Amino acid sequence: MSQAEDATEMDERQWEPSILTFCCNWCSYAGADGAGTARMQYPPNARVIRVMCTGRINPLFIVKGFLAGADMVMVLGCHFGDCHYLKGNYTCDMRMSYLKAYLQAIGINPERLYWDQISASEGIKFAETMRNVVAKAKALGPIANEIGAYVHGTRQNRSILGMSAFDACANGEGENGSTTQEIAEDIW
Amino acid sequence: MYYGRATDKLVQEQGECGGVITAVLIAAVEQKLVDGALVIKRGESIYDGAPYFATTKEEITEAAGSLHCAPTLSAKLIKNDFNGARDLRIAVTCKPCDARAIIELSKRNQIDLDNVYMIGVNCGGTMLPGPAREMIRQFFDIDPEDVVKEEIDKGKLIIITKDGQHKELSIDDLEAEGYGRRTNCQRCEYNIPRMADLACGNWGVIGDDAGKVTFVEVRTEKGQKLLDTAIAARAITLKDAPPQGIALREKLDGIMVKMARKAMATQFAQFDGDHKFERLFAQFDKCDGCRECIDVCPICSCVECFTKQEFVVPKDTVPPDPMFHLTRLMHVSPSCVNCGQCENVCPKKIPLATITHMVQSSVQGTLGYVPGQSTADAIPLSKIAEVKA
Numbered sequence: 001m002s003q004a005e006d007a008t009e010m011d012e013r014q015w016e017p018s019i020l021t022f023c024c025n026w027c028s029y030a031g032a033d034g035a036g037t038a039r040m041q042y043p044p045n046a047r048v049i050r051v052m053c054t055g056r057i058n059p060l061f062i063v064k065g066f067l068a069g070a071d072m073v074m075v076l077g078c079h080f081g082d083c084h085y086l087k088g089n090y091t092c093d094m095r096m097s098y099l100k101a102y103l104q105a106i107g108i109n110p111e112r113l114y115w116d117q118i119s120a121s122e123g124i125k126f127a128e129t130m131r132n133v134v135a136k137a138k139a140l141g142p143i144a145n146e147i148g149a150y151v152h153g154t155r156q157n158r159s160i161l162g163m164s165a166f167d168a169c170a171n172g173e174g175e176n177g178s179t180t181q182e183i184a185e186d187i188w
Numbered sequence: 189m190y191y192g193r194a195t196d197k198l199v200q201e202q203g204e205c206g207g208v209i210t211a212v213l214i215a216a217v218e219q220k221l222v223d224g225a226l227v228i229k230r231g232e233s234i235y236d237g238a239p240y241f242a243t244t245k246e247e248i249t250e251a252a253g254s255l256h257c258a259p260t261l262s263a264k265l266i267k268n269d270f271n272g273a274r275d276l277r278i279a280v281t282c283k284p285c286d287a288r289a290i291i292e293l294s295k296r297n298q299i300d301l302d303n304v305y306m307i308g309v310n311c312g313g314t315m316l317p318g319p320a321r322e323m324i325r326q327f328f329d330i331d332p333e334d335v336v337k338e339e340i341d342k343g344k345l346i347i348i349t350k351d352g353q354h355k356e357l358s359i360d361d362l363e364a365e366g367y368g369r370r371t372n373c374q375r376c377e378y379n380i381p382r383m384a385d386l387a388c389g390n391w392g393v394i395g396d397d398a399g400k401v402t403f404v405e406v407r408t409e410k411g412q413k414l415l416d417t418a419i420a421a422r423a424i425t426l427k428d429a430p431p432q433g434i435a436l437r438e439k440l441d442g443i444m445v446k447m448a449r450k451a452m453a454t455q456f457a458q459f460d461g462d463h464k465f466e467r468l469f470a471q472f473d474k475c476d477g478c479r480e481c482i483d484v485c486p487i488c489s490c491v492e493c494f495t496k497q498e499f500v501v502p503k504d505t506v507p508p509d510p511m512f513h514l515t516r517l518m519h520v521s522p523s524c525v526n527c528g529q530c531e532n533v534c535p536k537k538i539p540l541a542t543i544t545h546m547v548q549s550s551v552q553g554t555l556g557y558v559p560g561q562s563t564a565d566a567i568p569l570s571k572i573a574e575v576k577a
């Protein structure tokens with residue numbers, strides 16, 4: 001049974017979205033800390049990855065996040081003008097707008113990518129954003145609805161066996177002492 | 189904009205329409221404006237053409253004339269085999285996609301554009317040698333090896349056989365049957381190489397001159413230099429093009445662009461609708477991971493390919509991890525020049541160019557970047573817009 005079927009058959013109350021969150025070390029991560037120390041309540045769906053700057057985030061990290069099963073990806077960085085490295089968040093903003101168009105083009109809902117700016121003092125905004133995003137993720141449903149069996153790389157590799165037979169061919173003999181030609185015939 | 193004609197009788201005969209390109213190349217080589225000319229030379233038959241670096245008059249004359257069944261790309265060749273034209277000056281005949289690819293590579297510091305003289309030729313599309321043979325056997329009912337000349341003109345494919353027979357068929361009809369031009373050529377909106385130094389072709393030649401002269405448009409200073417050299421060497425004669433001719437050329441271009449947009453809509457439709465991701469990967473899963481598409485792509489020029497990193501694409505799985513194709517799409521599609529090489533070399537016949545072009549058409553609005561037009565516009569995502577409202 002594929003992941004997609006699994007996910008849809010699951011009771012909606014059981015399914016909890018997982019949200020991959022990239023936080024900038026200098027602002028949003030401290031903001032999240034602030035929300036924690038002030039004991040604000042927010043849903044626990046985020047898996048936070050701290051990066052030194054949102055400008056370090058390769059858009060492909062986010063694509064890979066979706067393939068690894070994240071239902072939404074959140075990127076939180078500094079406000080414009082506040083970047084510790086001067087221009088990192090401008091770079092990120094540029095990449096995120098491209099990435100949204102790209103996600104649309106490959107058939108992933110661009111709404112699944114959320115990019116916002118939260119400063120170190122905005123613990124309240126962090127908690128609020130988290131609640132909003134989780135609500136949005138629940139409305140969007142599991143990522144498996146869109147990318148099907150490609151989540152977690154669960155899809156069958158076509159010819160792993162064939163590949164190992166190829167290796168055997170390279171060594172001049174296969175399993176059970178079969179000849180190169182026999183192996184080749186098996187593969188094709 | 190001029191009508192041009194070669195003065196040399198032999199060049200006139202060997203060349204396609206007046207032989208201007210051949211004459212300009214010969215003049216440029218003989219007057220030492222360039223060290224050599226990168227041309228496409230005919231091999232065994234009309235289905236066989238290979239790039240050739242010609243340095244003498246005889247060699248260039250030998251390569252005169254057009255080949256529509258040899259879809260090569262010279263851009264990556266200049267980068268790989270001529271060290272990006274850093275140590276020698278090259279004149280190169282270009283289809284619009286060649287010219288765009290050369291410009292894209294020069295923006296990536298892979299080709300020194302100052303040393304490359306691009307002589308563009310109008311292109312209404314090219315055909316793959318294999319399917320072309322099959323098509324000629326099936327629709328014209330003659331042995332493909334008997335064909336000595338082919339020409340695409342006014343929406344028709346015209347062939348001339350050994351015994352002097354002329355036959356023609358509408359390209360539209362052929363394409364409806366799945367033959368005809370390569371699919372990327374059907375979608376191509378760039379038929380006049382306005383990004384090259386000289387834009388030549390037979391469109392816009394009217395009246396008695398039809399078939400005897402070449403329409404020449406000078407696009408850059410380098411183009412002017414090429415023409416001046418040829419005139420100084422008395423290799424070509426020029427006269428001003430009549431306004432009706434110029435208008436006709438524009439009109440033809442307009443028709444071709446409209447046809448291209450229509451082809452885009454129909455070809456992209458196969459991936460539209462629900463489960464687009466899975467539809468795309470139904471194609472990508474045919475992949476064996478031979479990386480041939482990366483080798484030929486004129487945009488792929490990274491020294492260390494991101495897809496070679498173990499954490500992105502784990503090694504030795506077939507088909508390769510989805511990240512392989514997603515990375516390629518993300519890196520290439522903003523700058524794709526739609527040359528179709530990836531699709532042509534793919535041993536599994538994955539419609540790579542179609543998918544890349546489709547992604548490009550949807551991200552283009554956001555990026556506001558049209559690849560291969562001029563060296564002035566920066567590569568997408570390479571320049572930070574500092575002011576944000």
